[in-house]
Amino acid sequence: MERDLTTEAKIMEAATRVFIAKGFNGCSSREIAREAGLNVALVNYHFKSKSNLFDIVIANVIKGFTLSILDVFKSNLSLENKTRILIEKEYDFLTKHPDVPNFIINELGKKDKSFFDCLDVANEFIEAKIFEQVENAQKNGELRNIDLVSIMLLIMSNCHFPFMAKPMIQTIHSLEDSKYQEQLTLHKQYVTEMLINYLFPKK
Amino acid sequence: MERDLTTEAKIMEAATRVFIAKGFNGCSSREIAREAGLNVALVNYHFKSKSNLFDIVIANVIKGFTLSILDVFKSNLSLENKTRILIEKEYDFLTKHPDVPNFIINELGKKDKSFFDCLDVANEFIEAKIFEQVENAQKNGELRNIDLVSIMLLIMSNCHFPFMAKPMIQTIHSLEDSKYQEQLTLHKQYVTEMLINYLFPKK
DNA sequence: CTACTTTTTAAACAAGTGTTTAAATTTTGA
DNA sequence: TCAAAATTTAAACACTTGTTTAAAAAGTAG
Known part of the structure; x- marks a missing residue:
């Protein structure tokens, strides 16, 4: 029962590209198949349904x-x-994949918690012991004493939004792509300085 | 040739609500009509087409x-x-209309510049002489000497993203709505302090 | 009331949707 | 080599889509 992985890989590649660019509702199964250079029926043969393929793609992303x-x-x-x-x-990641934050935020907003739990990323963070490090740094006075949600929000806001609003x-x-890229490089420096100054106040 | 504004108002209200919640591709003309309690054909009778109605709605928003x-x-x-x-x-506006930033960013990204020019909001900002004020404040040393695009990005990032990523x-x-609202109230204070400190450094 | 316009309605249109089917083709293993 | 399994294909399925049509209803003005 060896499967032809090449076909599935083709579908995954095309589906990831199209889903990220247009969202679940913004594209059709036939468009994904066309992009993969394959017959429509193959999508459902290998992935059962469009929404199942979508779940696999978004989990992967x-x-x-x-x-x-x-x-x-x-x-x-x-x-x-x-x-x-x-x-x-x-900023490196988002430069290569600028549409990913929009994709995740829009499409994950439609899913319910059960889907998110399947992804099982929470445990990975616990394993990294990042929460302990935050707690300790706050006791030391190294890190400003604000809750973790806000810390995450501050960092994510200033990293993701400039790409989302591009x-x-x-x-x-009226900025062309290359000019906006320069803008982002500059902005990254401002963001770093601002966040470090705020989160790690010197005395 | 007096038109029944009530019908058009009903369609506009329903269309705005549905479009913001689900996007242009995420809903159908029939869903908008149903939400407005009207016949489908009335949408096109009063607004010519779904995409024309959408343009009016997004411009309005x-x-x-x-x-x-x-x-x-x-x-x-x-x-x-x-x-x-x-x-x-x-933060006040976004508390009342949390889905608007996502809506604008997603749907405006699909439009081309010509559509944006129609909105004619640029002139309003020039009229407000905000650019001169920024330039003067930077000469005074009151405002940090970074470009306007980055200043806007810093402010918008920290205001909009917390609502977009909600x-x-x-x-x-695992935060319920009321808890997240508390989180946002707290976050607004952090954001204000951080941005003011960074943009308006005291000596 | 009557002739006329505007508005509303149900029905239909062609095109596109996700999905299934059954036949054709390719691959597999003995 | 050859039957069984897996893959690919074109065609069809039932359904929804945006939009149009033509008739009915409501409104308007002389």
């Missing part, structure tokens, strides 16, 4: 997105350095 | 969103106080 973050958390660095590297990595900002300010 | 910002810009306050009030107003954060941290 989230996994890939989470892995690079976890690497930083698991490393043996101070929280301040972890934050610096995290921002750096986020089409809008580009339209408003 | 953007206008409403922009107006409250412009009020702040036009007021006679220092940039620091304008920033404080702007953040306050953004479903995701709620799922991750």
